[in-house]
Amino acid sequence: MNIEELINQYPRFSQHIGLDRISLILEALELKKAPFPYIHIAGTKGKGSTAVFLANIMKAAGYKAGLFTSPHLQNIHERICIDLIPISSPRLEALYKKIHHLIQELKLFDLSYFELMTAIALLEFHVQKTDIVILETGLGGRLDATNAVSNPALTILTNISLDHIDRLGPDLISIATEKAAIIKNGAPIISAPQAIEVARIIQDKALLEKVRYHCIYRDYEISSYPSSGFEKERFDVLSYITGLPYTHLNIALAGKHQTINATLALASAELLTKKGFIIKEKHIRQGLMKASWPGRFELLKVNNCMVLMDGAHNPDSSLALVSTLKERFPEKNIHMLFATLGTKLVEQNLKNLSTIAKSFYFTSMEGHAAVNPRELQDWTKQHLPDIPSYCESDGWKCFIRCINDRNPQKDLICITGSLYYIGQIRNKLHLPFYLENGKDIMEVSYE
Numbered sequence: 001m002n003i004e005e006l007i008n009q010y011p012r013f014s015q016h017i018g019l020d021r022i023s024l025i026l027e028a029l030e031l032k033k034a035p036f037p038y039i040h041i042a043g044t045k046g047k048g049s050t051a052v053f054l055a056n057i058m059k060a061a062g063y064k065a066g067l068f069t070s071p072h073l074q075n076i077h078e079r080i081c082i083d084l085i086p087i088s089s090p091r092l093e094a095l096y097k098k099i100h101h102l103i104q105e106l107k108l109f110d111l112s113y114f115e116l117m118t119a120i121a122l123l124e125f126h127v128q129k130t131d132i133v134i135l136e137t138g139l140g141g142r143l144d145a146t147n148a149v150s151n152p153a154l155t156i157l158t159n160i161s162l163d164h165i166d167r168l169g170p171d172l173i174s175i176a177t178e179k180a181a182i183i184k185n186g187a188p189i190i191s192a193p194q195a196i197e198v199a200r201i202i203q204d205k206a207l208l209e210k211v212r213y214h215c216i217y218r219d220y221e222i223s224s225y226p227s228s229g230f231e232k233e234r235f236d237v238l239s240y241i242t243g244l245p246y247t248h249l250n251i252a253l254a255g256k257h258q259t260i261n262a263t264l265a266l267a268s269a270e271l272l273t274k275k276g277f278i279i280k281e282k283h284i285r286q287g288l289m290k291a292s293w294p295g296r297f298e299l300l301k302v303n304n305c306m307v308l309m310d311g312a313h314n315p316d317s318s319l320a321l322v323s324t325l326k327e328r329f330p331e332k333n334i335h336m337l338f339a340t341l342g343t344k345l346v347e348q349n350l351k352n353l354s355t356i357a358k359s360f361y362f363t364s365m366e367g368h369a370a371v372n373p374r375e376l377q378d379w380t381k382q383h384l385p386d387i388p389s390y391c392e393s394d395g396w397k398c399f400i401r402c403i404n405d406r407n408p409q410k411d412l413i414c415i416t417g418s419l420y421y422i423g424q425i426r427n428k429l430h431l432p433f434y435l436e437n438g439k440d441i442m443e444v445s446y447e
Contacts, residue, residue, distance in 0.1 A: 003093045004076045010113040021108045022115045022145045028102055031122050034149050036066070037275065038133035039268060042141040042179040043158025045317050046192065046261040049253060049293050050158055051134045052084075052435050053265035057287030058132055059083055059436070061269075061279045066125035066133035067435075068146070070114070073295050073423035074433055080121045082128055084435040095120045095127075114138045118145040132277070142181030152187040154271055155211075156264055157202060159192045159257075161316040162345060173197055180205045188212040190267045192260050214241065214271070220263050224256055228328050230299060230441055232289075235259045242270055246281065250289045254297040255324040262288050290436045295422045297324060301443040302429065304408045306332070309426070311419030315345055318352040321416060325356055332412040337361045337402050338376065339395060340417035342369050349417065350380060358411075360389040363398035365421040373398075395421055396428055400446070 014021065026032040039054065041047050048069050058065040064083060072078040077086040099119050103111055118138075125133045135152075137144040160176050176198040183189055183205045191202055193216055206213035216222070219241055225234040233254055237246040251262050265288065269279045298309045312321040325334055336357045340346050350360075360380055362373035373391035380389045392398035402413055415422055426433075429444050 003089055003096060007076060007096065007113065007116060010111060010116050012113050014110045014112040014115070016110055017143055019143060019145070019148045021111050022118060022148045024106055024108060025099065025102055025111075025115075025119045026122065026148055028106065029119070029123055029126075031119075031126060032149065033151050034122070034133070035126055036130050036133050037153040038066075038135050038149070039154045039156060039272075040135050040137070040146065040149075040152040040182050040187070041156040041158065042137040042144070042182045043156075043192065044161045044175070044179075044314065045320075046158035046257065046264075047136045049258060049261040049291075049296060050156060050264045051136050052293045053251075053262050053288055053291045054268050055081070055084060055134050056291040056436055057265055057269050057279065057284055058134075060287040060290070061277070061283040063131040063277070064129070066121070066128070066130040068118070068121040068125075068133070069136045070117070070138045071419055073419060074427050074431075076117075078433055079117055080124055081435065082125070082130060086433065087124060091124065092120065095123055099123065112145075115145045118148075122149070132272075137179075137182065140175075141179040143178075144182070147182050150184070152182075152184055153275055154268055155183050155187045155189045156268060157189060157191040157194075158261065158264065159316065160194055160198045161314065173201065176201045183209050183211065185209045185211060188214065188271055190214045190264055190271060191216070192264060193217045214267060216260055216263050216267070220267055222259050222263055224259055226327075227254065231328075233258055235262075237263050237266060239267070239270060241267070244270075244281070246284065249285060251291065252289070253291065253293055254328060255320055256327075257320045257324075258297075262291075292434055292436060294426065294431070294433055295419050297321070299441045300429075300431075301441060303403055303445050305403050305406050306408070306412045307403075307415065308412060309415045309422045311422050312349070312416045313340065313418060315348040315352060318349045318416070321414070322352055322356055325412075325414065329412055333358045333407075333410050335359045335361065335402065335406060335411055335413050337363065337399060337413055337415045338417040339363045339365050339373070339421040340371050340376075341420070342371050346371060346376070347379065347383075350376070350384065353416070354384045354387055357387055360384075360387060361398055361402045362389060362391040363395045363421070364393045365395050365418060365424055368418075368420050370418070370421075395424055399425055399428075
């Protein structure tokens with residue numbers, strides 16, 4: 001049994017909700033108070049992109065940066081990176097053995113998968129003497145394992161919207177309250193633009209913790225340039241915090257929503273300079289330009305057919321995907337290859353995607369509680385009768401069918417709904433995982 005199989009034996013969720021287990025482990029490791037500066041990130045969408053933008057900036061500035069993200073696309077090693085390089089199997093196995101021994105000693109037999117990975121990540125960052133760590137929450141914030149650490153240098157809140165309503169609460173206020181709970185005294189906040197009720201919750205928490213609350217659009221002005229096809233996203237940022245203008249910034253991640261994520265990273269870099277980090281404008285430019293985040297508006301050519309992979313899994317994400325496709329590829333016929341987990345707001349996602357979809361291909365994925373593709377097709381036939389649909393439970397067969405049906409000159413295939421499914425397709429196509437150096441369109445083929 002390899003290390004990933006060993007870790008996969010841990011339950012996705014513990015039977016008993018709370019921070020007691022992870023707190024006991026971190027106390028035993030002397031990591032309850034982090035020995036390194038760290039940035040804590042929560043939100044519904046954009047967490048990973050923001051984290052990768054910031055990690056690239058810190059690397060460009062010469063700092064050894066730890067990065068903890070989830071979920072992974074192709075293998076578990078991606079979750080723990082130092083200097084944008086995933087942890088090796090020998091390192092992961094050595095750390096697992098140490099934590100596993102501690103679990104046995106403390107009799108913490110109900111520890112969850114994410115709690116285990118959080119402990120491993122924090123231990124690795126400590127052992128490797130990272131200069132700074134970017135720590136992304138897995139789910140929510142208040143009871144997220146990453147929230148057991150007590151001393152962030154900075155808090156980032158990306159866009160907060162409806163998602164994981166089965167665990168975080170049925171409405172936006174409940175979800176925002178959970179996510180804003182990562183705000184702690186001593187850690188200034190930088191937030192994406194939020195709905196009024198969400199902004200009010202963040203403001204109240206900031207006042208309670210006596211920390212400064214900075215917000216995109218209020219403290220940072222963004223001006224975007226039109227983009228089409230495979231062009232990089234171009235935009236300007238004016239910082240009202242420092243008074244500095246950042247003109248003609250370039251990012252490889254497409255979509256106007258990514259300019260907000262990039263600006264969150266830029267703002268974070270400015271705030272970190274007030275804590276003693278030396279980060280210059282050239283580091284910000286270089287870091288933003290180099291950042292890559294596979295599975296997020298990732299363009300390929302597969303057997304000469306244009307394929308876009310974007311793990312839009314909630315209504316706000318699917319709206320952003322639709323908006324970016326309309327802007328960049330208005331001349332293409334868009335065909336949606338869709339798989340999703342059973343916990344998502346599936347019907348609203350499909351309604352959003354239907355505004356540009358010429359057809360739907362519904363499928364499933366291995367190892368996850370996916371919605372039955374036949375149910376998706378039946379719903380579409382009833383509620384979106386004008387859009388043809390096809391279903392195939394085998395994810396790879398469905399992908400091949402979709403490729404073979406399409407006209408390479410006129411059509412674009414969009415794989416969406418689940419990052420897990422995108423990861424499985426990337427594995428089948430033997431695509432590399434990378435977090436820097438931008439991304440030109442890759443050309444691949446299959447037998």
